[in-house]
Amino acid sequence: MRLELRGITKRFGSFTANDQISITVEPGQIHSLLGENGAGKSTLMNVLFGLLHPDEGEILIDGVPTKIANSGEAVRRGIGMVHQHFMLVPVFSVAENVVLGFEPTKSLNRVDYQRATDDIRRVSKEFNLEVDPDAIVENLPVGLQQRVEILKALSHDAELLILDEPTAVLTPQEIDALMDIMRSLAAAGKSILFITHKLKEVKAVADVITIIRQGRVVGTAQPTDSEGDLASMMVGRDVELTVEKSPFSPGNDVFEICDLVVRDDRGFAAVNGVSLNVRAGEIMALAGVQGNGQTELVEAIAGMRPVESGSITLNGHDITRATPREALDAGLGHIPEDRQRDGLVMSMSVADNLVLNTPRRAPFARRGSRNLAAVNANAEKIVKEFDIRTTSIQELVSSLSGGNQQKVIVARELSRPLEFLVASQPTRGLDVGSIEYVHRQMVNHRNQGNGALIVSSELDEVLALGDRIAVMYAGKISGIVDPSTSRETIGLLMTGTSAASIND
Ligand SMILES: Nc1ncnc2c1ncn2[C@@H]1O[C@H](COP(=O)(O)OP(=O)(O)OP(=O)(O)O)[C@@H](O)[C@H]1O
Ligand SMILES: [Mg+2]
Structure with a gap:
């Protein structure tokens, strides 16, 4: 499909989210949109997918001006969209989710799930997107859930695929797999609009890059441009991609976990005997491939998940069985992994x-x-x-862009008095400028003598922030190393090789 957006303008009240945006996407092209949090990327994609109606401008599909009234029509016209936040129904099977809204029927009002399942098997095979059609979505790891979203987008013969930050929740391995899928879709002639904040991904996969700032197209860039150049085009100033840290002078232990065991929703010991201590003025970064117990560990610390055995101590107070409110009162700050579910109303x-x-x-x-x-x-x-982009402080948080929602949580937790901070994927979905700011705030926090445990699946973030780095694998700490350790060694620890057997 050849898609042309011409002079698209979208206003919310007096605020202009998209201002005369013109973009062309050629068949077989991977076109990346790069822009700060709140720049207007998701808004533009929602216009294209018929979820919002532009105030001005037109959409041309293969040269024909086309009005897209709603998402059903977008799908009929060959557009598929993977949204920034998951749109799947957790208790439905993969097949039920994929056909939701477009159920094939045998006779009136009878859904033909056999046909749906067969369709999914066919599309899975065609695009190398393996997933069990009968699996229940909530039981799948996020990487597979993302795959289901893509399957859903592709299963109606999409010729143009919109991917709005599909990699934010994926592991590096899953990201590589997704990029292969994107390349093979493009090779098959499909057009892809790809949004991400990770410049490496843009450089790896994009054919063309359009940069959007404050609702306007400010230029195009090449995948061969440096990350620094892309960042400054996006933000309109130079961005420091790594944060300066003063030397490390830790005090006494402020936070201690002893032999902790925590079960996941299915009763499996996701945290299986973890011991850790963090000192005042120290950032302990917790690295690991997602799904190795980090989520359950943080939930247990924050009082959101019961502890089976072991203990958690904050400043000498036992918070092992504290409620979230009691943990908070003891001085715990918490940046949760799922911002919409656990971090905001x-x-x-x-x-x-x-x-x-x-x-x-x-x-x-x-x-x-x-x-x-x-x-x-x-x-x-x-x-x-914190440069939170909102038209007013009275605006509902739901109307903020994804990254700005995240900034609300981070800002709230970092701007109140805390004894200790536990943060899970704190910069997920943030643009490079905001990451720079948040990292600097976290380092300030540490310089003031506060301790923190920061869980991140981004190795860059772990290395940038950690005074020490703990690596979690299969519910246990596979090693605690200092930040001068090589990426290879940390990578080995992340796959369960024990520290003792690695010769650095
Ligand atoms: N329904 C709405 N009502 C009012 N303002 C809105 C609405 N939807 C979006 N906005 C505003 O439009 C701007 C653009 O938001 P959008 O979601 O398009 O940003 P984005 O580029 O996708 O950012 P992010 O990288 O954080 O996802 C934001 O400042 C947001 O507050
Ligand atoms: Mg967005």
């Missing part, structure tokens, strides 16, 4: 979300009644400091 304003963990405390409340002036002043200050 989507139906509340930005201002309210920024005091979510301290609504009943001074200065935000006095003698049981809310101090709105303080809540609003706090929001104005944080929004400015």
Whole structure:
């Protein structure tokens, strides 16, 4: 498909999210959109997929001006979309999810699941996207869930595929597999619009790069351009891709985990005897391939998942069986992995979300009644400091872009007094400029003598932040190393090779 977007403008009230955007995507082309959080990428894709209607401009498909009234019509016209946030129904099977809304019917009102299953097998095979059609989606690892989203997008003979940050939740191996899939789709003549914040991926797979800033196309770039050049085109200034850290002078232990065992939803010991200590003024980075117990470990620390045995101590207080509220009161800051489920109340304003963990405390409340002036002043200050892109602090957090939602959580946790921070994938979905800022804040936090445990599946982030690096594999710590350790050694620890058997 040859797609042309001509002068697309989309406004929300007085705010212009897309301003006269023109882009052409050729058949067989992988076209990457690069831009800051809130630049307007998802908005543009939603316009193309019929979920939003442009105020101005037109869409041409193979040269023909086309109005796309809704997503059903987009699909009929050969457009498939993988959304920034998963749109799957967790309790449905893969087949049920893929056909949802487009169920093949045998007779009126009877869904033909046999045909659906056969269709999925065929498409899986054709595009090398293996997944069991009968599996229940919530039981699949995120990488496979992402595959189901792509299958769903492709199963209606899509000629143009929109991928809105499909790699944010994937492991490096899954990302490589996805990039192979993208290349083979392009080789088969399909057009792909690919959004990511990871410059390496853009360089690896894009044919053409369009850069969007504050709703406008500001230029195009080549995959051969350096990461630094791409970053500065995007942000409009130079970005430091690695953060300066002052020498490390840790104090006493502030946080201690002893022989911890935590079960996952299926009763399996996902954390199986973990011991760790973190000192004041120290960032412990926890590396590992996703799915090795990191998620359950963080949930247990935050009081969101029961501990089977072992203990968690924060500043001498036993918080092993603390509720989330008690953990918070003990001085724990928490940046959860699933921002929409655990980090925000989507139906509340930005201002309210920024005091979510301290609504009943001074200065935000006095003698049981809310101090709105303080809540609003706090929001104005944080929004400015963290450059959260919102038209107003009273805006619902649900209307913020994905990256800006993440910034709300990070800003809230880093701007209140804490004894200890536990963060899970804190910069997921953030643009390079925001990552630079958040990393600097985390290092400041550490320089002020606070401890932190930062879980990340990005090796770059682990190496940039960690004063020490713990590696988790199969529910256990496979090694604790210092940040001068080679990537290869950390990689080996991540696949379960024991520290003792590695000669550096
Ligand atoms: N329904 C809405 N109502 C009001 N404002 C909106 C709405 N949807 C998006 N916006 C605003 O439009 C801007 C662009 O958002 P969009 O989601 O397109 O950004 P993005 O480039 O995809 O960013 P990210 O990289 O963080 O996903 C944001 O500032 C957002 O607050
Ligand atoms: Mg987006």
